[in-house]
Amino acid sequence: MEDSYRAEGREEIQNGREDWRSSSAAAVDSMNLSVERIFESQVVPAWKSQLTFRAFCVSFVLSVLFCFIVMKLNLTTGIIPSLNVSAGLLGFFFIKMWTKALGRAGLLRLPFTRQENTVIQTCVVASSGIAFSGGFGSYLFGMSQRIAQQSDKQNANEVKDPSLLWMIGFLFVVSFLGLFAVVPLRKIMIIDFKLTYPSGTATAHLINSFHTPEGAKLAKKQVRTLGKFFSFSFLWGFFQWFYTAGDGCGFLNFPSLGLKAFEHRFYFDFSTTYVGVGMICPYIVNISLLLGGILSWGFLWPLIENKKGDWYPADIPLSSMHSLQGYKVFIAIAVILGDGLYNFFKVLGRTLSGLYHQLQHHNSLPVANGSSSSKSKEVSFDDQRRTQIFLKDRIPNWFAVAGYVIIAAISIITLPHMFPQLKWYYILVIYLFAPTLGFCNAYGCGLTDWSLASTYGKLAIFVIGAWAGAAHGGVIAGLAACGVMMNIVSTASDLTQDFKTGYLTLASPRSMFVSQVIGTAMGCVISPSVFWLFYKAFKDLGVPGSEYPVPYATVYRGMAALGTEGFSSLPKHCLELCYGFFAAAIVINIIKDAVPKRWGRFIPLPMAMAIPFYIGSYFAIDMCIGSLILFVWEKVNKANADAFGPAVASGLICGDGIWTLPSSILALAGVKPPICMKFLSRATNAKVDGFLQP
Template sequence: MERNPSRRREIEEEEVEEDRVKGEQAFKNKTVLTWTKQITLRSMVTSFILSIVFNFIVCKLNLTTGVIPSINVAAGLLGFAVVKSYTALLEKAGLLQQPFTRQENTVIQTCVVASSGIAFSSGTASYLIAMSPQIAAQAEEGNTPINTKNLSIGWMMGFLFVVSFVGLFSIVPLRKMMILRYKLTYPSGTATALLINSFHTPKGAKLAKKQVALLFKCFCFSFAFALFQWFFTAGEQCGFVDFPTFGLKAHEQMFYFDFSSTYVGVGMICPYMVNIYLLVGAIISWGIMWPWIESKKGIWYGAALSDKSLHGLTGYKIFIAIAMILGDGLYHVVYMLIHTGCSLVSQYMKKKDSSSVIPDNAFDSNSLSNNQIVDYDEQRRNEYFLKDQIPTWVASLGYVILAVISIITVPFIFTQLKWYHILVAYLVAPILAFCNAYGCGLTDWSLASNYGKLSILVFSGWVGLGHGGVIAGLASCGVMMSIVSTASDLMQDFKTGYLTLASPRAMFVSQVLGTAMGCVMSPLVFWFFYKAYSVGDPGSSYPAPYGTIYRGMALLGVEGFSSLPKNCLRLAIIFFAAAIAINIIRELLERFETKYRIHRFIPSPMCMAIPFYLGGYFSIDMCVGSLILFLWSKKNKQKAKDFVPAVAAGLICGESLWGVPSAILSLAGVTPPICMKFLSASANAKVDHFLDH
C-alpha cells in the first residue's frame, strides 16, 4: 500500500485539532483520584530531584544576567518525562500500582515551580548578596559594619522559612474570585495546563514521547559542549566565553557571542521583541552612552577613580539603569492599580450569570456543539475546583500566626529592622499581593521585584544611614517580595490545577512542600556557587549584577542624590521620564491604532535597562535563539510550536547542570589544562618578543 506523508500529516493535524476542541471530553472516562492520592511518594521524589535541577538553573541565571524565563512549561514537561519513563518500565513488568495522571503531573509542576520561585524571591543574587561586604566594598559608600552583613547558610535559611510561607495564606481566600468569578487567564498557568492535558490524552502521548526524546538529546549536547568549553578556561578571559566574535574592539564594549547554550535556550522561550529590546539597550548604553561618558573622564568624575567606584563610570551605569527600572516599575504599578480598580468596579456592576448548571448526562460525548463543549468543560472544572475547600478561617489564621512569628523573628536576624517596620510591611503586603496576582492573571507579568524595590526606598529612608538603613531597606525588600511573589505563583498554579482537574487542596499542599524545599535548597545552591566562584566580582563569570543595583537603590534611599557623580542625576531623571513616556506611548498606540500594530515595536524600558550594566553578550545569545526559532517556524510552524519548549529546556538544563561538576572541580582545586586567549596582532608581537628574550 502506497504511503502518503502529506495526507498522514493532515490526518494527524485534524486529530490534534479535534482533541483541542473536545477538551474535557477526552478525559470523560478517566477517574479523578482524591486529593490525597494526587500527592504521591513518587511525585514528591521527582519534585525534589527536579527542584535541585531548577534551583541550579535559576541561581545561575540570577548570578549571570538576572533574565529568567517562565519555567512552568519546562517543569511540566520534565515532570512528565521523568515519571513516565520509569512508570512505563514498571507497567511492562506488571508492577505499576497507580497510573500516572495529569493531576499528579500538575502536582509535580506546582512543587517544582514553588521551589525554584524561592530561588528568585530569596534574593540570593539581589537583596541578600547586596548586604555582603564584597558588594559593599564596590559601592564604597555605606560600607560600615551596621550597613553590611556577612552571608551564612544558617540565617539565610531561617529568614526564608519565616517569610516565604506568609504569601501563600494571603491569597488563598481569593482563589474562587480570581479563577471563577473574574475568569482571569493566567497565560503561563493556562499554557502549562494545556501542555499537561495534551501529554495525557491518547493521541497527545505520541507527541510527548518525541518531545522527551528531543529534550534528552539537546540536554546531552548542551552538557557535552559545556564540558568541552571548560578545557579552554585555565585563566581569566580564556575560552569560548570570551571569543571576540565581532572583533576585539567590539569585545571591549561587551559585544560578542559567548557560546552559551543556556541563553540560546532562554532566547527561544522569550518573545522575539524582548530579545530585540535587550540588544537595543546594549547598543544604546555600551555602543553610544558609556564611550561618550568615558570621554568626560577627568571632567565629570575624577580621572584617578577606580572603575568599580560609584563616583566613576560605574555610578552612571548603575543609577541610570536603576532610573529606567524604577520608571518602568512605577508606571506598571500605578497602571495595574488603576486597571485592577476599574476591572473590579466593572465586575461589581455586572449582573451575576444566572444560567443553570447543565448535568453530565445531558450530553452525548460524540455530538456536542462547541458552545456545549465549553459549558461541559466549565461545569466539570468548577465541580472539581470547588470540591476540596480550603476554609477562609484557616488561611486567615495561618497568615496572622506566620506574620506574628515573622514580626518577632526577623528583628533578631536583622537588628536594623524593628518590629513595627515588619508590622507595617505585613499590613500593606496583602493589598499588593492581590494587585500582583490580579495583574499577573491579566498580563502574565509579575511585578514582585518592583514592589520590593519600592520597599527598599521607603524603609531605607525611614531607618536612615546611621542606623543601618541599607540593611533595613534590603531586608524589607525580602519580606515584601516573598509575599507578593509567592501569591502570584500560587494563583498561576491554581489556574493550572483548575484546567487539569487537580484538587486545590493538593495544589496548596504541594506549593507548601515546594516552598519548604526551596527554603533549604536555594541557600545551599547559592552557597555552592558562592564558595566555588568569585560571585559578585564584575569581572567574574558570576557578577551578580542585581546585587550592586539593589545596594545602589538602598544607598539612594538613605543618602539621597548628593552622592551621585556630576550630571548623573540629570541623566537618571531623563531616563526615568523616558521610561514612563515610552510606556504611555505604547499603551496609547495599543489602544487607538489598529492597522499597523506599531506598539509591538515600542521597546520595553525594563528590558533595555538590564544590559546597561552587563553589556550585550547575553542579548546576542538570546537573539541567536530567536533566529533559530524564526527559521524553524518558517520551515514548519507546527513542529516549531510543538518542539521548541523541549529543545529550549534541554539546552538550558544541560549547560546549567554542568555547573555542578564544574564547581566541584573548582572546589577541589582542579584547573582546566588549556587557556585559549585572543590578542591583537600588536599585543601578540610584544608577547612573542618578550618570550624570545
C-alpha cells in the same frame, strides 16, 4: 502557572510574551469534544491520592536541576525564561518511565493522571522559584561586603554576608506567608471573577494534552529532542572548561566581533544557555536588549568616559560608584524605576477597573451552588465539572487566617534578630498591607499575566529605607524589607496561577496548596544550598567582568543607598541623566500603549533595554542568535518549530545549567583546567614574543 520569567525583566518579557503553546495543546483545543468530555470516563482521584510519593521524588530531582539553572541565570544577567514546559514535560516523562517499569513488574497500583502531573509541575516551579524570590541575585547578595565595597563605600560597614543557616531560616520565615494570604480569595478569583491567568491556562492545556494519546506520542518525541540538546549543551560546557585555566581565558572571552568591540562588551560568548533563552523569549525582548547595549556601550558610556577628569576624578578605580560605574548603575536604576512605576500604575488601574466591572456585573457570573439567576450566562459542561471539583475540597478560611497570623507573629519575632536594622514595627506594617498587595498582584496577574513582585519589592526598599534612615541601618533594613515584600506578593500570585491550572486539570485546591507548600519548603533548602555552592566555588562571584557578575545585587544596593541618602550619592550630572532616562522610559511605554498594537509590538521595552546598561551586550548577541535560529526554523517548517522549539531551547538551557554542578565541585576540589586560551592583538602578541625570547 508561569514562574517563567523570574528576572528583573520579568514584567517586560511577559509584556512581549508570545503564546507559543505546543502543538499538542493546540490539538486538544481543536477537538470537537470539550476537554472534560475527553476525560469523562476517568475517575478523578481524591486529593490525597494526587499527592504521591513518586510525584515528590521526581519533583525533588527536577527541583535541584532547575535551581541550578535559575541560579546560574540569576547570577549572570537576571533573565530567566519559562521552565514550565520543561517541568511539565520532564515530570510526565519520568513518571511514565516509573509507571511503565512498575507495570511490567506487576507492581503498579496507581495510574499516572493529569492531576499528578499538575502536582509535579506546581512543586517544581514553586521550588525553583525560590531561587528568584530568595534574592540571591538581588537584595540578599546586595547586603554582602563584596557588593558594598564595590558600590557603596559610604555604607561599607552596613553589611550582612551570606551564611547558609541564616539564609535558610530567612526563607522559611518569609516564603509561606503569601500562600495563606490568598487562600480565602481562591473562589473569588477563579470561579466568581473567572480571571484568565494566561500562563496557568496555557500550562493546564499543555498537561491536558500530554494525557491524550496524540499528546503522549508528541511528548515522547519532545523529550527525546530535549535529551539530545541537553547532552550537546552539557558536553559543550565540559569542552569549554578545559580552556579556562586563568582570568579572561576560554570561549567565554572570545573576541568574535573584534578586540575593540570586545572592550565594549560586544561579542558572542558561545553560551548555549542564552541561545536557548533567546529561542524562548519574544523577538522584541531580544531586540530591546541589543538596542540597549548599543545605546549604552556603543554611545553613552564612551561619551561619559571622555568627561573623565571633569565629571568624575580620573584617578579613582573604575569600580567606584563615583566613576563611570556610578553612571552605569544609577542610569539603569532610573530606567528600571521609570518602567516599573509606569507598569505598576497601569496594572493597578486595570486591576481596579476590572474589579469594579466584575462587581457591577456580579449577577452574570456563576454562583457557588451551581444554580443561576435569570441573568446568568449558560454554564458549559466543562465549567460545571471544574467548578464542582474545585468547590468540593475546600480549604477552611480559618485555617488560612490562623496560618497567616502565626507565621506573621513568628516573622515579627525572628527577623529583627537576623537583621537588627529591621525593626519589628516595620515588619508589622508590611504584614498589615501584605494581604491587600498580594491580592492586587494576584488579581493583576490574572488580568495581564504580569507579576509585579520586583516592583513591590523596590517600593519596600525606598519606604522602609527612608523610614529607617541612613544613620539607623536604612540600607540593610530596606533590602531585608524588599525580601519580605517580594516573597509575599510573588507566592500569592504563583499560588493563584496554580489554582487556575488545577481548576482546568481537575486537580484539587488542597493538593495544589500542599504541593506549593512542599515545593516552597524544598526551595527554601535547595536554593540557598545551590547559592552557597556557587559562593564557595567561585571566589570572584559578584565582581564586574567575572563569569558571575551578579549585576542586580549592585543595582539593588544602589537603590537602597539612594533611598536612605538621597541624591548625594550620585556622581556629577548623573541626576540630570537619570531624570532624562526615567522620563524616557515612561514616554516609550505611553507611546507603546497608545499606538495600534500592530505598530506597538515593534517599539522596544525599556526594562529590557536597561539590563545591558551595566553588564554589556554579549548575552543579548547570544539571545539574538537564538531568535534568528527560531525565525529561520519557523520559515522553513512552522509546525515543527512550534512543536519542538521549546524542547530544543529547554535542552540547551538545562544542559549548560546542570554543568555548573560538576564545574563547582571541581572548583571546590581545587582541580584547575589545563589550558588557558586567550586572544591578543597583533602588537601585544609581538611584545609577548619579544619578552619570551632569550
